[in-house]
Amino acid sequence: MTRQDVVITGIGLVSSLGEGPDTHWDILSRPGAAPVLDEATFAPWPVHPLPALNLDAQIPKKGDQRQMEPWQRLGTYAAGLAIDQAGARGLVSDMHLIVAAGGGERDVAVDEAVATALCTTPPAEAGPILNERLATDLRPTLFLAQLSNLLAGNISIVHGVTGSSRTFMGEEQAAADAVRIAAARLSEGRGGIALVGGAYASQRWDLVLLYGAGGAVWRGPFAPVSARPDPGGFVGGALGAFLVLETAGHAAARGAKPLARLAGVATDVAHVRAGGGAARAAQALHARLGAPAGAGLGVLSGMTGVAEARAEEDAFLATLGAIAVRRTGSLLGHGVEAAFPANVALGALALSRGGFYPAMDPADAGDGAVERILVTGFGQWRGEALALLERAA
Amino acid sequence: MKDHLGRPLVAVTGIGIVTPLAWGREASWAAVKAGKSGISRIRRFPVDKLRTTIAGTVELPEEAAGGPVASSPLRVERMAAAAIEEALAQAALGTGGAFPGPLMLGMPPVEYEWPQRFELARQANGDGSYRAALGVAAGRQDLYETFMFGGVGEHLAVRFGTTGAPIALTTACATGASAIQMAVEAIQRGEAAAAIALGADGSVQPEAVIRFSLLSALTARNDAPEKASRPFEKTRDGFVMSEGAAALVLESLEHATARGATVLGILSGCGERADSFHRTRSNPDGHAIIGAMRNAIADAGLAPADVGYVNAHGTGTPENDKMETLGMRAVFGEAPPPISSNKSMIGHTLSAAGAIEAAFSLLTIRDQVLPPTINHNEPDPAITLDVVPNVARSVSGLRHVLSNSFGFGGQNVCLVVSAAP
Numbered sequence: 001m002t003r004q005d006v007v008i009t010g011i012g013l014v015s016s017l018g019e020g021p022d023t024h025w026d027i028l029s030r031p032g033a034a035p036v037l038d039e040a041t042f043a044p045w046p047v048h049p050l051p052a053l054n055l056d057a058q059i060p061k062k063g064d065q066r067q068m069e070p071w072q073r074l075g076t077y078a079a080g081l082a083i084d085q086a087g088a089r090g091l092v093s094d095m096h097l098i099v100a101a102g103g104g105e106r107d108v109a110v111d112e113a114v115a116t117a118l119c120t121t122p123p124a125e126a127g128p129i130l131n132e133r134l135a136t137d138l139r140p141t142l143f144l145a146q147l148s149n150l151l152a153g154n155i156s157i158v159h160g161v162t163g164s165s166r167t168f169m170g171e172e173q174a175a176a177d178a179v180r181i182a183a184a185r186l187s188e189g190r191g192g193i194a195l196v197g198g199a200y201a202s203q204r205w206d207l208v209l210l211y212g213a214g215g216a217v218w219r220g221p222f223a224p225v226s227a228r229p230d231p232g233g234f235v236g237g238a239l240g241a242f243l244v245l246e247t248a249g250h251a252a253a254r255g256a257k258p259l260a261r262l263a264g265v266a267t268d269v270a271h272v273r274a275g276g277g278a279a280r281a282a283q284a285l286h287a288r289l290g291a292p293a294g295a296g297l298g299v300l301s302g303m304t305g306v307a308e309a310r311a312e313e314d315a316f317l318a319t320l321g322a323i324a325v326r327r328t329g330s331l332l333g334h335g336v337e338a339a340f341p342a343n344v345a346l347g348a349l350a351l352s353r354g355g356f357y358p359a360m361d362p363a364d365a366g367d368g369a370v371e372r373i374l375v376t377g378f379g380q381w382r383g384e385a386l387a388l389l390e391r392a393a
Numbered sequence: 394m395k396d397h398l399g400r401p402l403v404a405v406t407g408i409g410i411v412t413p414l415a416w417g418r419e420a421s422w423a424a425v426k427a428g429k430s431g432i433s434r435i436r437r438f439p440v441d442k443l444r445t446t447i448a449g450t451v452e453l454p455e456e457a458a459g460g461p462v463a464s465s466p467l468r469v470e471r472m473a474a475a476a477i478e479e480a481l482a483q484a485a486l487g488t489g490g491a492f493p494g495p496l497m498l499g500m501p502p503v504e505y506e507w508p509q510r511f512e513l514a515r516q517a518n519g520d521g522s523y524r525a526a527l528g529v530a531a532g533r534q535d536l537y538e539t540f541m542f543g544g545v546g547e548h549l550a551v552r553f554g555t556t557g558a559p560i561a562l563t564t565a566c567a568t569g570a571s572a573i574q575m576a577v578e579a580i581q582r583g584e585a586a587a588a589i590a591l592g593a594d595g596s597v598q599p600e601a602v603i604r605f606s607l608l609s610a611l612t613a614r615n616d617a618p619e620k621a622s623r624p625f626e627k628t629r630d631g632f633v634m635s636e637g638a639a640a641l642v643l644e645s646l647e648h649a650t651a652r653g654a655t656v657l658g659i660l661s662g663c664g665e666r667a668d669s670f671h672r673t674r675s676n677p678d679g680h681a682i683i684g685a686m687r688n689a690i691a692d693a694g695l696a697p698a699d700v701g702y703v704n705a706h707g708t709g710t711p712e713n714d715k716m717e718t719l720g721m722r723a724v725f726g727e728a729p730p731p732i733s734s735n736k737s738m739i740g741h742t743l744s745a746a747g748a749i750e751a752a753f754s755l756l757t758i759r760d761q762v763l764p765p766t767i768n769h770n771e772p773d774p775a776i777t778l779d780v781v782p783n784v785a786r787s788v789s790g791l792r793h794v795l796s797n798s799f800g801f802g803g804q805n806v807c808l809v810v811s812a813a814p
Contacts, residue, residue: 045527067672097667101563102542103502108523111510115521119514127439127599130507134603135442143604144672148502148542149563149804156669156803162681165667165804166571169502169561170543177560181575188582205523210505213530214537269558271551381537382547383558 006183007258007392009251010086010244011345012078012197015332016048016237020081021349028331028346031358035331037222037235038203045212046222047202048333050238053077064158069105069145072154075199078240078338079155086244087256088193095244096163096191097152098182100175100198100337104146106206110137151199161195172302173269173383174198175340180265180385182245192250197242198337207236211336216306216380224330225305226363232307234380237333241342248393258392260348263372264289267385278312281384282376283319289374289388298356298370299325300343302377304334309378322374324356324366331360340377340385347373347389394647396661397694400581404649404656404813407484407642408752409476411593412739413449413635418479422756424738426785428767430619431739432633437462438599445611447618448597449635449740466503468595470545472638472745473498477553477589484642484654486587491554494585494644498546498561499572499592501744505540506598555589563744565800566706567665568592569639570747570808574663576643586648592748593638605634608673610710620768622741624707624734625714625780627773632708635740639748646814656813658755661793662693668803675716675799682720682805686795689807690724695793697725700809702763702788704754704796705780707734708741717797718776733766733781747798747806754794754810761788 013020016036017027027033039046055073058080059065065073083089114133118126144150149167156162168174175198182196201207211217211234218233225234251258266285270277286292299322303313317325328343335342350356356370377385396402410417413431414424424431431449437456440446453463453471463471481488510521517525530536538544546559564571569592576590605611612631614621623629641660649656666684670676690697706717721729735753736742742749757763762785769782792812799805 101502103504106504112522114507115510115514115526116519117521119511119519119521124439126511128441131439131442131599131603134600135444135607138600138603138607140604140607143608144801146502147565147801149565149800150672152564152667153672153801153803156667157672160669162667162669162803164665165564166575167563167804169500169563170546170559171541173543173558174561177558181560181578184582184584185578190578205527206504209523209527209530210540211537212527213533214541215532215534216537267558269547269550271547379543381541382543385558 003187005248006186006245006262007248007251008243008260008262008348009246009256009258010082010088011348012082012242013342013345014074014078014240016051018051025349025353028357029355033331039222042208044219045208045217046235048235048237049203050074050201059158067141067144068154071104071199071201072145072151074201074240075151076154076158078197078199079195079242080159082195082242082244083159088244091193092160094163095161096194097155097161097165098178098196099152099167100178101148101151101167101169102337103148105204107142108205163191171336172339172377172379175337176267176377176385179341179344179387180267183262183265186245186247193246195242195244197341199240200335200338202236202238202333214381218305224361225303225327226361228305230307232305232310234304234306234334237335239332239335239338239342241338241345243341243345259352261390261392263388263390265387269383273312274308278378278384279315282316285384285386289386292372292374292388294321295323296371297322298373300347300373300375301325301327302339302343303327303329304380305329306380309380313376313378323368324370326357326364327361343375344387347375351389351391402646403577403580403643403660404646405641405658405660405755406644406649406654406656407480408657408755409479409640410749410752411451411472411476412637412749413451414739416475425735425753425764426762428765428783429738430767432618432621434618435597437597443602444606445602445613446615447621448633450597451636464506464539465595465598466539466545469500469593470548472595473549473591473593474552476638476640477591480640480642486642492589494555494587495557495579496546496550496555496559497572497575497588497590498559499568499744499748500545500561501594501596502563503540509536556585564804564806566743567747567798567800567804567806568744569749570798570806572748573641573660573751573808574806577660577663580643580645587644589640590643591640592745594742594744595636596743597634597636602634622709622737623768624709624737624766625773625776626769627771629709629711629714631710633740635742637739637742637745637749639745639752641752658758658813659811661811662689662809664688664692665806670803673801674712679716679719679723681803682716682799683723685805685807686720686724689795689809693809700730700793700795701791702730702757702794703732704750704794705732705734706797706799707736709736715775718778721778729778731763731779731781733764735764737767751796751808751810754796757794758791758812761791763788
């Protein structure tokens with residue numbers, strides 16, 4: 001099977017800093033950028049909130065907007081931005097789609113009221129009351145807004161993307177595998193163009209609870225990812241990130257200008273992480289990508305702030321000899337399923353602008369001309385992933 | 394050893410099945426061939442005030458012994474493990490906790506259920522707020538690993554020693570078929586010589602039943618559970634939720650042959666097509682499901698006339714069965730092959746359905762017996778298909794089966810399974 005080069009021709013990026021490539025480049029390419037934070041609403045758990053979005057620009061039908069909650073809207077919106085930048089509106093019917101998804105929103109008011117009312121009632125008695133309350137209180141549309149695969153469904157409905165549709169589940173790792181498999185399918189000739197990414201709506205109690213139970217959420221005043229004392233934790237960042245990938249030939253044939261070449265994506269999971277397990281896994285992935293190192297290599301790290309993963313990643317980064325390392329999470333927060341695609345998008349953006357980013361975190365070091373970018377993704381609990389980006393030919 | 398496109402042929406060498414009819418491949422298949430229903434009244438939780446009170450359920454041994462009700466992710470993990478073990482044993486591959494390929498895991502999204510919410514609220518002195526739950530949930534690694542989407546896959550990957558990162562995926566009711574497709578692609582790509590493809594679902598819990606009920610997707614024929622699932626029949630009025638799992642051990646035919654494995658069949662074609670029409674309904678012109686069926690047949694290097702039987706999506710909703718009929722006639726013309734729905738017996742196993750039905754499709758070829766569509770009392774004049782009504786049918790010379798899966802959100806996947814060469 002002949003492998004074809006895969007390039008990135010569109011990025012759709014929404015974060016607490018704003019939306020679109022220009023906004024992100026303007027803010028992130030200047031020294032001294034500050035994170036946007038909401039430290040009050042979920043205190044003592046800070047979050048990077050969603051920016052105001054003109055939803056009508058990407059989701060023109062109000063009926064479609066009403067069928068979604070913020071998570072699906074964010075993802076559908078970011079997907080549209082990516083398609084627009086790629087100039088690929090006319091190609092959606094044969095565009096393949098892989099979404100990395102978490103769960104959609106719950107009705108928090110219903111959850112809290114029912115849990116308070118019935119938590120001490122004996123199960124046999126509580127059951128019928130629970131049934132009645134849920135049947136009355138749950139909105140039918142909320143089920144569809146909650147279903148993980150319906151972010152992809154909405155992207156199909158709103159943007160007409162119908163080549164194929166798959167939804168991966170599994171936090172950070174799912175997104176890295178989504179990018180890897182979307183690229184591999186194009187490379188081997190399964191289609192010419194694909195859309196891949198994810199979204200994370202940070203302002204959700206259910207997610208703070210889910211990840212907080214495992215100690216993965218940073219509790220306390222905001223601190224950059226490198227400066228959160230053990231056990232650390234992530235600060236959730238609203239993030240929508242989609243990439244339009246194409247074979248180089250497909251892009252050239254339609255005159256689309258690539259932002260960057262996606263030279264490789266490699267993923268694995270170290271089942272025992274601490275004590276060097278994850279660092280060794282990442283080193284093996286790095287070798288699989290041809291072991292880029294030294295001059296000209298910039299790193300965009302998806303470091304979450306969870307201490308165990310951070311220690312492993314620091315050990316890995318120390319072996320690279322990279323000219324510059326940037327921890328994007330200190331400005332964007334951690335967007336779980338959106339984190340890896342967002343960092344790939346930021347990498348493509350930097351290569352397309354012929355520059356790199358100044359330090360984003362106190363631990364960020366190095367400076368100089370960047371020719372290739374390595375994106376890292378050490379999941380909050382499991383999963384190691386790397387992507388290598390190069391200047392488009 | 395290569396297919397018509399020069400890709401490695403992908404063999405099936407192990408099959409594991411869990412259904413409401415039985416824990417196990419042969420017992421489940423024997424019951425399906427016998428036209429036995431696995432649908433019953435829900436006993437797992439109180440059903441008072443529910444519109445639908447029936448389902449297909451798979452109880453864990455400790456539940457059957459009177460233990461507490463398991464959460465959906467735990468049920469999924471246990472059924473998945475049982476199906477994988479059965480498949481590995483049949484394949485005689487990777488049985489020592491070291492499987493030479495990745496895990497593709499089709500499963501439902503999971504989240505805290507009411508027992509977990511109530512437990513946390515009790516610990517927070519009756520305060521059911523999320524803030525209070527956070528105060529008492531700190532350090533609950535068990536909740537974290539159980540309800541994170543990556544948890545089930547990680548646990549199974551550790552247990553079975555699969556390579557690389559496990560990939561959990563959902564395409565609604567097409568999930569199981571998507572998992573198989575992912576595994577086939579990985580082998581065709583040369584990423585691995587073998588892979589485990591799995592579909593599992595264990596969602597019969599109050600909120601999920603209510604949510605499907607609120608979408609008007611479920612039948613409420615509660616009085617006669619075993620007669621409630623009526624795909625393609627005139628009086629059909631919704632599907633029956635169900636649970637189960639199926640695992641396939643897939644490997645390149647070359648790999649299987651080299652190690653002297655018994656080849657149970659070939660996963661010869663995968664086709665997909667997404668629909669952009671509506672969140673729960675297909676485009677009335679049927680182009681996405683027609684496209685998925687045609688793509689699968691073409692991917693297998695076959696013509697429609699080569700397909701001898703179709704394992705239906707056949708949910709028993711008025712809409713699905715009408716659209717599937719439209720698709721069958723569009724793809725196969727005036728003489729479509731027989732089609733039957735396993736869901737008439739085991740209900741709609743949701744994320745597991747595509748995998749269970751692909752597994753039954755392989756057994757259909759092995760035994761040359763078409764499983765029936767039961768509860769077929771009154772034909773629907775709009776369903777112009779041979780649905781193998783009520784009684785299994787022996788056939789001969791059946792080599793290729795098309796297995797259809799059509800999901801909410803417009804995600805359609807069809808598979809072609811073929812006899813061993």
